[in-house]
Amino acid sequence: xxxxxxxxxxxxxxxxxxxxPAIETTLQQWGEPLRWAITAVDxxxxxxxxxxxxxxx
Numbered sequence: 001x002x003x004x005x006x007x008x009x010x011x012x013x014x015x016x017x018x019x020x021p022a023i024e025t026t027l028q029q030w031g032e033p034l035r036w037a038i039t040a041v042d043x044x045x046x047x048x049x050x051x052x053x054x055x056x057x
Contacts, residue, residue, distance in 0.1 A: 002056045013046035031056035
């Protein structure tokens with residue numbers, strides 16, 4: 001088991017209203033999310049930068 005810090009970008013306009021589950025589902029591609037945070041949002045492109053800590057098996 002490894003703990004890893006990752007950063008991803010995600011189009012939040014496409015998932016408006018169900019943002020939390022969409023982020024968690026996306027993060028599961030890298031492992032089990034322990035915590036995550038939206039650290040920046042570009043209002044022109046609706047792209048959010050997300051930092052997360054995940055556990056990889």
